[in-house]
Amino acid sequence: MPPQPIVYDAPTPEPRASDAETLRNEILEKLTYAVGKDPIVARNTDWLTATILTVRDRIIDQWMESTRDTWRTSKKRVYYLSLEFLIGRLMRDAISNLGMMESVREALASFNVELDDLIEREPDAALGNGGLGRLAACFLESMSTIKVPAYGYGIRYVNGMFRQEMSDGWQVELPETWLAHGNPWEFERRESAYEIGFGGYVEPVQQPDGSVRQIWHPAEHINAVAYDTPVVGWRGARVNTLRLWSAQPVDPILLDRFNSGDHVGALEESARAATITRVLYPADSNPAGQELRLRQEFFFSSASLQDIVRRHLQQYGELGSLPDKVAVQLNDTHPAISVAELMRILMDVHGLGWDQAWKLTKATFAYTNHTLLPEALETWPVALLERLLPRQMQIAYAINAMVLEEAREKGMEDEQIAAISLIDENGGRRLRMGQLAFVGSHSVNGVSALHTELMKHTVFADLHKLYPQRINNKTNGVTPRRWLMQCNPGLTQLISERIGSEFRDDIEQVIKLDAHAEDKSFQDRFAAVKRQNKERLAAVIRERLGIAVSPDALFDVQIKRIHEYKRQLLNIMEAVAQYNMIRAHPEKRWVPRVKVFAGKAASSYWNAKLVIKLINDVAKVVNNDPAVRGLLKIAFLPNYNVSLAETIIPAADLSEQISTAGMEASGTGNMKFALNGALTIGTLDGANVEMRERLGPENIVIFGLTAGEVEDVRRQNRSSREVIEASHPLREVVEAIGAGVFSPDDRSRYRQLMDGLYEHDWFMVARDFDAYSAAQRKVDAYWGDRSAWNSMAIRNTARMGWFSSDRTIREYAEEIWRASHV
Numbered sequence: 001m002p003p004q005p006i007v008y009d010a011p012t013p014e015p016r017a018s019d020a021e022t023l024r025n026e027i028l029e030k031l032t033y034a035v036g037k038d039p040i041v042a043r044n045t046d047w048l049t050a051t052i053l054t055v056r057d058r059i060i061d062q063w064m065e066s067t068r069d070t071w072r073t074s075k076k077r078v079y080y081l082s083l084e085f086l087i088g089r090l091m092r093d094a095i096s097n098l099g100m101m102e103s104v105r106e107a108l109a110s111f112n113v114e115l116d117d118l119i120e121r122e123p124d125a126a127l128g129n130g131g132l133g134r135l136a137a138c139f140l141e142s143m144s145t146i147k148v149p150a151y152g153y154g155i156r157y158v159n160g161m162f163r164q165e166m167s168d169g170w171q172v173e174l175p176e177t178w179l180a181h182g183n184p185w186e187f188e189r190r191e192s193a194y195e196i197g198f199g200g201y202v203e204p205v206q207q208p209d210g211s212v213r214q215i216w217h218p219a220e221h222i223n224a225v226a227y228d229t230p231v232v233g234w235r236g237a238r239v240n241t242l243r244l245w246s247a248q249p250v251d252p253i254l255l256d257r258f259n260s261g262d263h264v265g266a267l268e269e270s271a272r273a274a275t276i277t278r279v280l281y282p283a284d285s286n287p288a289g290q291e292l293r294l295r296q297e298f299f300f301s302s303a304s305l306q307d308i309v310r311r312h313l314q315q316y317g318e319l320g321s322l323p324d325k326v327a328v329q330l331n332d333t334h335p336a337i338s339v340a341e342l343m344r345i346l347m348d349v350h351g352l353g354w355d356q357a358w359k360l361t362k363a364t365f366a367y368t369n370h371t372l373l374p375e376a377l378e379t380w381p382v383a384l385l386e387r388l389l390p391r392q393m394q395i396a397y398a399i400n401a402m403v404l405e406e407a408r409e410k411g412m413e414d415e416q417i418a419a420i421s422l423i424d425e426n427g428g429r430r431l432r433m434g435q436l437a438f439v440g441s442h443s444v445n446g447v448s449a450l451h452t453e454l455m456k457h458t459v460f461a462d463l464h465k466l467y468p469q470r471i472n473n474k475t476n477g478v479t480p481r482r483w484l485m486q487c488n489p490g491l492t493q494l495i496s497e498r499i500g501s502e503f504r505d506d507i508e509q510v511i512k513l514d515a516h517a518e519d520k521s522f523q524d525r526f527a528a529v530k531r532q533n534k535e536r537l538a539a540v541i542r543e544r545l546g547i548a549v550s551p552d553a554l555f556d557v558q559i560k561r562i563h564e565y566k567r568q569l570l571n572i573m574e575a576v577a578q579y580n581m582i583r584a585h586p587e588k589r590w591v592p593r594v595k596v597f598a599g600k601a602a603s604s605y606w607n608a609k610l611v612i613k614l615i616n617d618v619a620k621v622v623n624n625d626p627a628v629r630g631l632l633k634i635a636f637l638p639n640y641n642v643s644l645a646e647t648i649i650p651a652a653d654l655s656e657q658i659s660t661a662g663m664e665a666s667g668t669g670n671m672k673f674a675l676n677g678a679l680t681i682g683t684l685d686g687a688n689v690e691m692r693e694r695l696g697p698e699n700i701v702i703f704g705l706t707a708g709e710v711e712d713v714r715r716q717n718r719s720s721r722e723v724i725e726a727s728h729p730l731r732e733v734v735e736a737i738g739a740g741v742f743s744p745d746d747r748s749r750y751r752q753l754m755d756g757l758y759e760h761d762w763f764m765v766a767r768d769f770d771a772y773s774a775a776q777r778k779v780d781a782y783w784g785d786r787s788a789w790n791s792m793a794i795r796n797t798a799r800m801g802w803f804s805s806d807r808t809i810r811e812y813a814e815e816i817w818r819a820s821h822v
């Protein structure tokens with residue numbers, strides 16, 4: 001019998017006082033006794049730690065209460081498994097969600113310490129690459145806000161996302177050491193450690209009752225140690241846990257080996273264990289083929305499942321109720337090996353039979369697909385799996401046999417059966433993780449309406465035929481706390497003054513602003529807030545890049561990972577066309593624009609890095625050409641991360657969401673901008689489609705090929721040569737960049753990139769160019785009537801409430817997890 005929880009039904013403690021006077025005393029106390037510093041010599045990092053510890057105490061009471069509530073009420077727990085959590089800074093989020101902004105500010109001011117300076121000191125927790133990791137972070141915050149009992153499970157990378165610097169316009173990657181000053185948010189749980197095995201062999205063992213159990217004898221063991229971070233919801237509604245695993249040697253000293261004289265060998269082996277959680281793989285859409293990556297995936301999956309099963313047994317004493325009390329969401333295929341690992345735990349450790357284990361497994365897991373890009377669909381060589389995870393591979397084979405049998409019974413043809421198979425037989429046998437996650441889950445969801453439909457007809461077409469009820473859609477959302485209230489206090493205040501404060505608790509109330517969109521005085525105030533935000537961004541651009549930009553210009557922004565399908569190339573090529581026009585027609589009245597770019601390229605992704613260099617090369621020429629008369633400025637801000645996004649987004653007039661149709665699963669950057677009153681120029685891709693429906697087609701600028709048209713062009717294998725030859729502005733741009741006009745130091749730098757557009761225009765950069773250019777001129781025309789522009793901007797904010805991650809999480813809770821929420 002597992003140990004029963006201690007019965008402790010203490011009443012909820014009174015909330016601690018949070019007035020400035022109390023906070024002042026506690027911050028001083030933390031500074032002295034926890035940080036060990038005298039205020040006279042304390043630095044901002046010390047004040048930051050003391051402030052976080054003070055705020056943290058207020059979170060802990062609620063954290064304990066939330067945990068106790070789940071035990072007491074036997075509510076279902078939701079576990080969100082994600083290899084990435086791009087959480088950014090936590091302090092402002094926590095202080096703001098607890099409603100303590102002003103009192104903390106005042107308390108610190110009494111020591112002559114500025115809260116804003118401390119906020120800027122906190123390192124970004126960048127344990128993710130981009131949208132997928134940020135979604136996981138928004139979801140955690142929303143799960144606390146709408147009171148879903150939940151845990152996030154991931155990896156505590158010592159080095160998260162790399163820091164990006166520029167050297168002569170090229171990206172340089174440097175390690176980011178977010179833990180350098182310690183991390184006051186986390187609690188190390190030495191007692192919550194699990195052994196994770198790798199390698200070895202499987203032994204069938206006859207049981208007393210005659211049955212046979214497979215026992216895995218791993219050759220290697222590594223400890224997974226838990227680090228917990230509390231996640232506070234809005235108004236401290238509930239505090240959930242983000243549990244990140246760190247790899248540590250089972251025997252940190254290997255004393256026998258050390259004492260026998262093999263000092264280096266002993267230390268090396270114990271150090272090797274820790275390498276599993278050393279780095280985040282810096283690729284967001286093509287799986288690194290390294291064994292270490294597979295080890296990471298299994299390491300965090302196995303640790304999380306062992307923890308989940310242990311907690312369930314502790315409370316319920318049996319496993320038959322697992323799916324009634326546990327929902328596990330797999331964020332993409334990175335944790336897909338969990339399907340085989342849970343089967344192993346249920347059968348080999350707890351003695352369940354195959355049929356029951358399979359039923360419980362399927363009812364427990366749900367899987368979210370994030371991409372249709374073929375190069376991003378994860379597969380692992382069967383040979384590698386057989387060596388590293390022999391028992392899990394056996395189970396995957398058995399699952400496969402069962403599914404294929406089912407397909408045969410339903411009368412499917414051989415070709416369809418090959419498409420369903422978990423094993424890809426083309427070019428070396430590989431296990432398809434998407435297929436494994438699909439068959440092992442009761443729900444498979446896409447992240448926007450368009451993406452979900454495409455999923456049914458592309459990657460999972462045949463599995464969809466076999467299991468037609470399984471695929472469903474959950475359009476992404478973003479948390480309005482971080483992406484409106486915290487990053488844009490000016491707009492938040494203005495909205496409150498106009499429609500009252502209810503929208504803070506229920507973001508969909510923001511629709512009430514719609515009635516004020518034509519009110520001239522409100523438009524002016526809305527524009528004044530935007531202008532203030534633009535002044536702040538202009539100061540950042542001046543400080544970091546030495547480029548002077550006018551806040552009166554139209555701020556046109558594209559910030560996101562650099563990827564060919566996201567088409568930063570299209571944007572910068574159109575900027576070159578505009579540069580040509582401004583010079584050719586100085587007599588015309590051009591709308592002054594500032595083009596802002598930011599984003600990181602995967603370190604091995606040459607074309608993406610070349611596009612960063614191109615943006616910087618074009619910027620250098622355009623920004624310094626007197627003939628431009630300041631009408632066009634281009635700024636590439638280095639080191640894009642959550643904090644930089646929080647500075648840039650409130651200052652944007654125009655949001656660039658211009659991916660090749662059919663390739664962006666949803667996008668969430670698009671939602672953050674529109675919520676902050678930027679107009680979108682975009683393709684009918686991902687969530688842009690649903691944004692157009694909710695904003696009204698008159699409040700968004702859509703251009704370009706549709707997903708269906710892109711597919712047709714590709715199927716017919718049509719070259720873009722005639723397109724380029726037929727468009728004078730496009731040809732001029734392609735020829736100028738290709739001939740080295742922007743790279744006089746290396747005239748052939750962009751030749752291949754430009755030549756490639758003629759025959760291999762896979763991303764439709766040339767084919768969409770004229771439509772994009774025309775859409776940009778439409779934007780110019782809108783900008784010319786500022787009152788009309790402002791009313792559109794207001795309607796964007798007013799109508800974006802639906803794209804809140806609170807709504808998304810409610811849908812997950814009701815339709816997939818069947819978990820309680822408010």
Ligand SMILES: *Cc1c(COP(=O)(O)O)cnc(C)c1O
Pocket residue numbers: 086129130131132134559560561640641642645666667668669670672
């Ligand atoms: C929102 C966000 C993303 C996702 O942006 P997309 O434009 O949807 O690709 C990526 N990185 C950061 C830091 C973000 O905040």
